[in-house]
Amino acid sequence: MTKAKETEMAIGKITPKQFKESIIKHLNSTFGTDINKASKKAWWNATSAALNEFVYDRLSQTQKTHFEKDTRAVHYFSLEFLMGRLTGNNLHNLGLFETAKKALTELDIDINTLVDEEEDMALGNGGLGRLAACFIDSLATMELPAIGYGIHYEHGLFRQEFKDGHQIERPDSWREYGNPFEIRRPESIQDIPVYGYVETKFNDAGKVVKEWHPGRIIKGVPWDVPVVGYSGKTVNVLRLWESRATNFFNWDVFNSGGYHDAHKENVESETISKVLYPNDETDAGKELRLIQQYFFCACSLKDIIRRYKRAHADDWSNFSAQVAVQLNDTHPAIAIPELMRILVDRADMDWDQAWKICRETFSYTNHTLLPEALEKWSVRLFEKVLPRHLEIIYEINRRFLESEVDAKWPGDNAIKSKLSIIEEGHERMVRMGNLSVIGSNKVNGVAEVHSALVKSDLFPEFNALWTDKFTNVTNGVTPRRWLKACNPALSKLIDKTVGDQWPTNQEILRDLDKKADDAKFQKAYMDIKHENKVALTKVIKELTDVDVDPSAIFDIQIKRLHEYKRQHLNLLHIMALYRRLLQNPTMDMVPRVFIFGAKAAPGYKLAKDIIYAINKVADKVNNDERIGGKLKVVFLPNYRVSLAEKMIPAADVSEQISTAGKEASGTGNMKLALNGAITIGTLDGANIEIAEEVGEENVVIFGLTVDEVKALKKQGYNPWDYYYGNEEIKAVLDWFDTDYFTPGKPGELSSIKNSFLDGGDPYLCLADFESYSEGQKEIEAKYKDKKGWARSAILNTAYMGKFNSDRSIQDYVDRIWKLKSCTVK
Known part of the structure; x- marks a missing residue:
């Protein structure tokens, strides 16, 4: 019997009694306490240790099998991995959740309370990091050899608090008391050089060679997070690098009284993995971010080469056949010249041979059309x-x-200037987007419309140069976490209706359409939605002290706070609704609860002003008895994966309202629709494909299209025309200049109005406002038709099969990686 089969049988046969005994064993022998005095944290640690007995066994078997079979593997380079909590996820993926639940119940421990003891592994900002987490889940589930590579941040993005409505950033010490789901690997430490100078010299053969004399060496310490595939057959690894100072410590300086100077190098080295996305508005911040990116890429490439040489010695001929590296956005683009440095300077390889290997190894995923997000670094830096x-x-x-x-456009200096990696100007800059395209064998966008715009608008000349380099892979989300784990009641209803194989074959969900008009199924489905809304009302009360009615429409917008995502368009509509209610308190209106979750980058002033404005409007609206509770506004603090897992199952309406052509794909739109929320959105990103799949009658589309946005901007967009041409827009914008929402502080919200008018409304909120307002009226009309709404919600769940990350990964395998699955023995 194979080891895999033994483990599979062990997982399947373990009883709640045995799991309980394992928990108690670890409580006693691993953590040195007992059931009479153990804290909640100790219970969680002991449960995690019992769980890890299975995880680590499968991890070792996976690594052994991959080594023995010398598999080709994909290495996913990402500066973000928004993993969330792993206890429940790993229990579900191993099929042990119900066993653990029963075991803990016998110990008078509620499993839902227990998993809340885990801090979110919040090593990301938003969609980019959550997508990476979904992808590595799918890679393991599909038994594909893969490793994720990133940074072991001491602090996540930040913990968000509100003080009088303002966002306050606090440290996110996610592993202050340790994390049971990571293993330090000191045997794989890497030394990474930075700074210094380059010496040009001749070798014994008379060839010019370059020798880099670094000014500092940073130690990269790897931490492995096991990534458990569904059914637990394959457990891959997410390897995160922690920066440490080298072993040098200046005792002479320390003993002579220079305590700070003796520690200076250590502190600077360890700062690299201190925090996700340091503020890069200063030169020091820019320097730290560039070092961060180089540090994790250099560590990862050295690690890949170390494992490659274990099987292939110094024979580089199979390197690109064995190693695929996916660059998740431009953050890891420095990996391209780093691999060239290793091959040319260290392996003494001919440039053309090294460049061929390099291009065959790397692929690049573009996630944005926003120019500011395509990174540039100064040549000076x-x-x-x-x-x-x-x-x-x-x-x-x-x-x-x-x-x-020059071969394609001889003598055309304008095209050379546009395609050059070096941007000439007041200060010469290195364009990391151009470097990523030039150094990769494939470039993909993340939704059909986005990929088309990458070719036509962002990189048209590159596309003309290499017609087969650009492709599309529409994003997806894992249904294991974003339905099965976060919405267990709906998951069980689906199991009972179409069988329990849908978590790995979402096409099975299509069979739910047969029940879309079934009154009994509609009631069961909508009863679960109501229960989820009741649960969220408790969270809202706990976090904000606001009472909301679960029978109201729960309208949710959750994503990074950015102008192009247009939370401020949502705010304008809320204020317009409030104004309508003040003018006509008896207005026939389905009660609405608008719920936000978002963090603004610490240096992004307008985004923070928008958060403040939403909170101040919420304070006024929620306490205004004149409107009879018909309208509530809630901004939940510290949005993160574990909070999303509570919000998404409770959503009636999914806000996907970015300016057409600005959102690459989105993944929140997929999670919300999968859980039965009706999308109100523009024809942007994956919204277009969602509408195609679920049917346009089951979503609400509004606003300008990509072509209409281009045409409007080309003819000259003047937001003042909308200000003077629409009485409601003018009245709402003028409200920002008063002290109505900020008593005694008139004009405190004026920056919002100014962004629309004096700032030129770059994301066309005013142009789309009337259409958005009509779309919201359509939402209300649909909601009043209870049967019709239930039907649409069910069909959203049924037809979201395309948008699962397993399908995305299969597209990467077929179109880019050419990877084969490997069954673990």
């Missing part, structure tokens, strides 16, 4: 931090422009 890499980038650029660009 590169020269200081990574002098050898700057030389390599110059050489990549020279060869690319002289051979490939």
